[in-house]
């Protein structure tokens with residue numbers, strides 16, 4: 001075990017890829033009725049890259065019985081189960097604070113369950129982050145659509161847009177009380193629609209987007225959420241609207257009835 005741990009540390013140094021950080025919770029609270037914001041803070045965030053809002057990360061969820069030391073040892077030994085993908089919502093370098101927003105979808109998933117039980121001093125493994133999903137803003141107009149799991153990427157993208165950007169942003173939330181303040185450009189028309197049971201398919205985003213009065217010019221998208229919805233929107237945007245692939249960020253973030261590992265396997269099989 002000790003040899004394996006040493007080798008893992010050497011491997012991390014050689015590849016210059018930091019192993020997972022073990023982050024500690026400073027604050028956990030319901031941002032809205034179905035969204036928990038967790039603020040992580042502390043020296044473990046030393047060297048965390050700035051400008052990664054909207055990028056994704058892998059969170060490694062501790063077992064309920066694990067102490068921080070046991071968990072840290074396990075990660076150092078290379079065991080990174082159970083992993084889930086989340087989005088960097090904010091990073092405040094001066095305060096060394098990182099926010100991640102978790103959909104509170106119940107205790108049927110380890111990540112959601114962890115967030116619902118998180119308190120000051122709780123801990124989690126963190127690997128990443130990637131860079132932001134949309135890095136260039138060159139379109140005549142923007143189409144943003146998100147269910148709750150993708151509000152963080154959509155909000156970060158809207159916040160990064162040039163202030164004269166124009167377009168439409170559509171948020172499908174479990175309750176209209178889940179509306180958030182988003183610092184979007186004034187030219188983005190924001191719509192909130194309600195879908196009260198996320199375990200059931202919804203056609204609302206499709207209906208809305210397919211009936212949009214489609215403006216002239218180049219469009220870029222930032223769209224993510226439940227896989228059935230995404231599959232249908234992708235077909236519409238690529239085939240009916242001929243949006244260039246390079247202008248599309250569209251991604252299935254989860255799938256009804258599948259845990260994340262199954263969903264990722266499904267996406268790989270689909271190609």
Ligand SMILES: Cc1cc2nc3c(=O)[nH]c(=O)nc-3n(C[C@H](O)[C@H](O)[C@H](O)COP(=O)(O)OP(=O)(O)OC[C@H]3O[C@@H](n4cnc5c(N)ncnc54)[C@H](O)[C@@H]3O)c2cc1C
Pocket residue numbers: 056084085086087088100101102103104105108109110111112113148149150152153198199252253254255256257258259260261
């Ligand atoms: C690039 C990327 C970025 C992401 N960023 C975020 C983020 O910032 N915040 C966030 O909350 N999610 C985010 N997600 C989605 C998140 O990874 C999944 O929702 C994940 O399945 C949650 O893990 P879990 O352990 O809670 O549930 P799992 O164990 O994966 O699933 C258990 C059950 O819960 C259902 N389920 C999973 N997610 C949801 C949901 N959102 N609503 C209702 N039912 C659900 C599943 O269908 C399954 O039946 C992101 C996904 C990707 C790919």
